[in-house]
């Protein structure tokens with residue numbers, strides 16, 4: 097487990113609530129572990145989903161550790177720096193990724209990236225500290241080694 | 247559909263930039279205007295339906311409005327949340343209540359005073375999602391406000407269809423042309439290509455001029471029985487159809503499409519209730535939080551091909567004299583943004599023939615397409631000068 101980085105991007109005010117439905121996810125993240133919900137038949141679920149759309153099962157979700165590899169689905173660049181939540185001084189990317197588990201997350205990067213992210217890029221998630229929580233971000237060095245584009 | 251109810255009064259208050267009246271003050275002002283417009287007294291109102299406000303502002307209209315506005319005994323009073331579609335949905339619910347004899351004269355109300363001295367609209371909107379759940383996690387990643395969510399929808403649209411970034415500009419330019427004729431519009435000058443391109447990105451690919459123009463303000467629409475609707479200053483506007491769709495937008499595989507799934511079905515259903523199709527619509531009013539939305543809805547409704555709405559708009563088809571005049575008051579992007587109010591007020595204005603410089607000649611059927619959330623929620627409201635068939 098790597099030590100969490102001090103975040104370059106957001107202020108403590110942006111920390112997510114550790115209440116449900118993020119409790120198990122954030123408990124895992126605090127340990128450097130990506131834990132996400134599945135139905136009892138192994139289908140990926142959203143954080144707050146009560147019934148699986150694929151098989152109708154409504155048993156409580158099973159939270160499992162998943163690999164941190166992900167694929168870039170789309171990306172945007174936030175230019176408006178909203179000072180209530182953001183401390184970055186430059187435009188920053190937000191990237192939609194799909195984990196190998198099938199879960200999709202919107203994440204930024206663990207540091208200011210040198211290059212933009214392209215759809216199809218393979219990336220790896222790490223964690224940064226925001227307030228009392230740790231949250232997932234794309235690990236920038238891994239990205240630069242594994243670029244598919246440009 | 248029964249012709250039991252019609253729209254007889256409208257009150258719209260768009261606050262000046264230095265007017266920080268409370269939401270309740272703005273609301274009561276709009277109701278007074280609507281009553282004068284409909285030729286009725288406050289005492290005639292026996293129903294009040296309140297549009298839930300999504301913003302986390304402290305100053306909101308609540309059900310206390312009944313007491314604050316001295317409405318006496320009401321037969322209907324509730325607040326509803328259907329995201330951006332709420333105002334349209336409430337007008338249909340007012341119609342249904344009147345048709346069922348539950349009330350005679352119903353006010354549908356929205357008010358917003360989220361902007362305070364020194365607090366920009368961006369800050370008000372960025373805080374919207376809160377800290378919990380999926381939205382809270384997104385916020386911790388710097389994904390702030392609806393603009394970021396719609397920037398992703400725009401990114402998908404641009405990468406998965408033949409559309410280009412210039413299509414967004416085309417909508418901004420076309421709607422600004424319409425805004426010139428709207429005295430409520432925030433900006434009423436021609437939008438040049440250079441001016442658009444000089445507009446800073448907020449959430450790339452969306453620029454500031456791709457975004458709606460939030461204002462403090464209020465709107466009241468009076469729905470009443472068809473016989474009472476004749477007493478106002480303007481022609482009665484009938485509610486000819488209404489339909490909704492809501493879809494699941496899941497955050498995992500198998501992937502939910504980013505497209506406005508359900509919008510086309512709501513549109514066809516609402517028109518079909520009076521035996522109409524898209525070809526019968528004279529003016530289209532689209533809820534446009536961003537320039538992206540008119541593009542994808544023109545395509546969903548079959549006016550343009552997938553990825554082809556930009557060409558359609560550049561060809562003038564949504565402008566004056568075009569095949570489907572769209573957002574004829576400038577839309578939320580070029581006039582003012584009061585959640586779902588803007589397209590409804592403009593549709594009524596056009597059917598009444600009070601559009602002035604922006605009036606579409608012989609407009610008699612208007613379709614209002616509202617969206618909510620991240621395009622999970624859709625509604626269409628069809629207004630008709632004729633008594634519905």
Ligand SMILES: [Zn+2]
Pocket residue numbers: 135136137138139148149150151152153
């Ligand atoms: Zn399942």
Ligand SMILES: [Zn+2]
Pocket residue numbers: 283479480
């Ligand atoms: Zn009037």
